[in-house]
Amino acid sequence: MAVRKSVKSKKQKSFFKSNTFYVGIFIAFVLIISYSQRNVLSYYLGFKTNKIIAETRVASLDKVLDTHIEKSFGIDISEYQDKINWDNLKEIEGGFPIEFVFVRATVGNDRRDYKFKKYWAKAKDNKLICGAYHYYRPNENSIEQANNFIKNVRLHKGDFPPVLDIEKLPKEQSIDRLKVGLQRWLNVVEKHYGVKPIIYSSESYYNDFLKEDFSDYPFWIANYTAFYTHIDSDWSLWQVTENAKVNGIKGCVDVNIYNGTSLDLKELLIH
Template sequence: MKKKTVRRKSTVVRKSKKKTTLFYGKFLRYSVLLFCVGIFFLLLYHYRNGLAYYFSFKTDKILSEKAEDKRLSDIRNHQVLVKIDGKSIGIDVSEYQGDISWSYVDTLENQFPIHFVLIRATVGSDRLDRKFEKNWLGAKSNKMIRGAYHYYRPNENSLEQAALFIKTVRLNKGDLPPVLDIERLAENQSIGRLKIGLKRWLDKVEAHYKVRPIIYTGEKYYDDFLKEEFKDYLFWIANYNFYREKINEDWLFWQFTEKGTVPGISGNVDLNIFNGDLQQLQFITVE
């Protein structure tokens, strides 16, 4: 009688995936951590000038109680200013800056000369800036290149707005061309009608002063609504983004912050860069 052969089932030993998963998990976490640390040090290096300015000022403040308090926004502002490559710096003001001591308005951080100022003159079809006349004369007495701008209200008659500006502002030799400030969309008219109104204001003001006006607006507004149809005009663009540190080649002026500090002015003030040096700035003034 044959003996029955009993075969044992072989046990298959499978490698555990747990160790592999743990390894890749740790590797991924360390990689992300190293990446974040690397980005952090790159940012420190990139903003080294602004950070050095900020922290040195804080150190000085301990020694001098008269020093004004600085903010983190000044890191980026200083970073922009050290890269201007000889370009002219200016400010723009309105009644919101209150009474300005113009004889003190000379430099930023005792390092960067202020060459020009753009002053709000009129708003819509019926309102004068309450400080325009005082600011207009003060800038002139301080030997600054000055310019006047009109804040455009899309829902009001464009020709009446132009007439108010012309009645209010008298440009002299050495002043900058007039500026149209457009920031809002119309509530009761199409984009097409708004553009017609803007063109009427620009045409009437150009006919009076014999010089083509400049248009002020935000970068997105410029890209979305004005860039193509108003390409024959020069633009003054507002962009406060932290990542932007140089003026675009297509812009005449760049308003790079609304949180500047200037001697002679209480509170915040807008800072601007002209896309050229002082001699080139003088070249575009009214003759």
């Protein structure tokens, strides 16, 4: 007896073809929306390195640093930079000297960066000007976050003021409530250390949410795509890239320009 082969009906074939078509349309729609909104996403989505996602720069890092050669250059690091050779940590690619380093100290209300204590001591040993920053989590208690930073960071004369790193938008509160939390963190930390903290964020975040309400504070602004021949006078620091190469560190590093000379930099430091 012959075995009858399974044959799909015309209705079944039509159903599969129709659904495949709509699935394809849906995927294409998602891709188009994602691409069109890539800049918005890059500004406001968090990711592993806690830094702003960048597109291709319009000028090389060498050209940017050459343009600001009279200014002071530095880097910032965290536990994501592993196995640093501190003896070789002297220059940014192109021969630009490293004068200062920021180290991530704390995250949210209960975590210290795993490498903070070690990297802070090593940076001091290498005679670098040091700064410590706190990565702020908008949906956690601001006072607890301030106390987390204070518990883990001792600052002295010649160090940078404490830094508040705010990059994400809140999920469970309004922008106004976020600003209240940021101000509370700033107040608690300023009272403890006796100096106004620096606020770090992306240029878009700064323009949209911080510029007007926190104008009394020094700002450290990240923009990886612009080529500024003159840095905004309201910015104390400009984070130029997250993709620099530095002798002594495997992988990419963030590079920063202080908006002034090495002599001017002393005015920003704790006296």
